[in-house]
Amino acid sequence: MFSFVPLESYYPLYINLCLFLVIFTLLHTWILDIDNRSNLIFINLAGLFLLVFIILYMGQREIDGIFFGDTVNYAHTYQNYAMGGQIQKDVDLGWHNFMKFMSSYVPISMFFTVVAFIYTFPLYKISVTYFGRHWYYAFIMFLVSFSFWTYGVNGIRNGAACSLFLWGLCYERKKLLMALFFLLGVSFHKTVLLPVLAYLVTYIYNNPKFFFLGWLLCIPLSLAAGGVWINLFASLGFGDDRLSGYLTSSSSAGTFSNTGFRWDFLFHSAFAVFAGWYFVLKRKFEDTTYNRLLITYLICNSFWILVIKANFSNRFAYLSWFMMAIIIIYPMLKKQFFSNQHFMIGKVMAVYFSFTYLMYYIYYS
Template identity: 60%
Template sequence: METFISAKNYYDVFMNACLYLVIFTIFHSIVLRLDDPKNKQFIQFTGYTLLIVTILYIGLRPISHLFGDTINYYRSYIAYEYGANISEKVGDYGWHVFMKTAAQFMPIQAFFTICAFIYVFPLYRISKEFFKEYWYYSFLLFVVSFSFWTYGVNGVRNGAAASLFLWGVSYHRKKIIMAICFLLAIQFHKTLLLPIIAFSATFLYNNPKTYFKGWFACIPLSLVMGGVWITIFASLGFGDERLAGYLTAEADAGTFKSTGFRWDFLFYSAFAVFAGWYFIIKRKFKDQVYFQLFNTYLICNGFWILVIRANYSNRFAYLSWFMMAIIIIYPMLKQQFFKNQHLMIGKIVLAYFAFTYLMYKVYYP
């Protein structure tokens, strides 16, 4: 990979490949029915190709500071290779056990490829479980999500943990396997306690209208009392001391290009909220699993809205954003809502990716 694609161009290649893939998908949605054999053949071949190429492309990336924390994971891995012990003070102990064990018998590129598999494969698994032969559309939406690349090459632990959560949800009928996946997710990154607790709460109460009202209430509460919520959650020690530090750290212009109440990212978050409202409230879509996913998203995103002014609030935004793709596409792959549903799916994929591509041009020129 280093020979043909430099670290400097790596993300550009990925984004433009996604652009062409989205265009091809739109073209098929215009000329073919969703259930047309030619379309089914296209989405199966393209889907499995995307799965394999994405895992290898992320896993075999060059070791470079241009990929954020990739370089820090590399340094820790090399230290474990040379016999360093796991510190008693380290957070996310399971992750470090995983890293130290791997360091004893495989090179760093193989380790990163396994991490990429843990990150990407569950997105395929949950899509395949819920949507059967039409899994490609859900998986594609995951891959072209705004946060996908960042948490594949920078926030690797967080991304892998979030995917382990989704892997667990895909086994929602097999509670023991689901619990094991949830436990592994927490061992990789403690912040996954939030979506796990939220998802667990939906087994007790699963009315989307109530959670929807709660999400809306978080906006004025954050505008009026934003600093109060940051102080409260930091004092609760959510996750560990490092994560509390994310809430209370002084502004750092390198985190986002602006700080404060992020209306642009609230707008992005509202994509999934609008989708859930439209299908559940407006179109009367009834699916208990979808209710659980949507309600989990609302709880986690509501938490982020309350601490949205924190400099590192993007780390908490991801605790809901990683579910956006499936929240948006789920009803469309389960029930007929439109006369030409395939074309509507294509438009949704295009609109969703358009935000990602715009942010790529604006924030990472």
């Protein structure tokens, strides 16, 4: 469908479309009230356009291993199943059974489109569930996140699994349905067990202050003894042998561009930590659902900090980063904190997106 777009221009087209929408949204937040009829029409039309466009744009991409990472490997596995290949042992059975089932009925392009739906629709669903008619602001924050594109076209299994976790969060009052989505997410990618367990912790202890202190403590612990934590988690067999191998394997092309302690990505992770600290501790924002989201993020991000020096640590960073957008925007869509809060939402969105934009055009250029 989008074969007319050169592969090298595929991501730049997406990120510059996001730039246009972020700027246009910022202008709207500056001149219009959040509940102004013109604003509501704009955010609903823009949001629905984004939802449909991203699903099709990601899903109908070309099969390429240079610009779309592991897409080509998923395609090879899919074609193998289409020709009668059997599911191997010690794999994420939910994902591979899903691939094998789909391979019997639809071509690879349709499979990737369905996966793009599984990845993107839950972001829309949770935004609507939590924020009603103001859902667009959370949704676009998800879509302009630094990790969004990568886990839509490269680590798509991890991305889909984490989105299923978010989908499950939409059913806080229907625990059985929530549990089914959580289990489906874990069956897609075992690492999702970490946010699931972290979320369950919030039903035992729901005071974020303790977890803020734990997050801070993990920084010197990682700096002083990062290798100890890496070996510890690897020896525990977190997830499975393959995932433990992510922690101990040698660096190779396609991993984080630099290894060692990643201060740049710690800075990125701190966006959500600062937002949580500001609203919960400084501004005394009280919301049980938000506390659960925040604590889940802090636990998962703390785990990543402990193994931050490992190659492939991006596999574990995403287990918290996929929640960053909602951690940052949630309080401002629930309670009045600033005199011109609509404009503040626009400015926060612009600053948050600027990290994604500048990392691509300056850091990775």
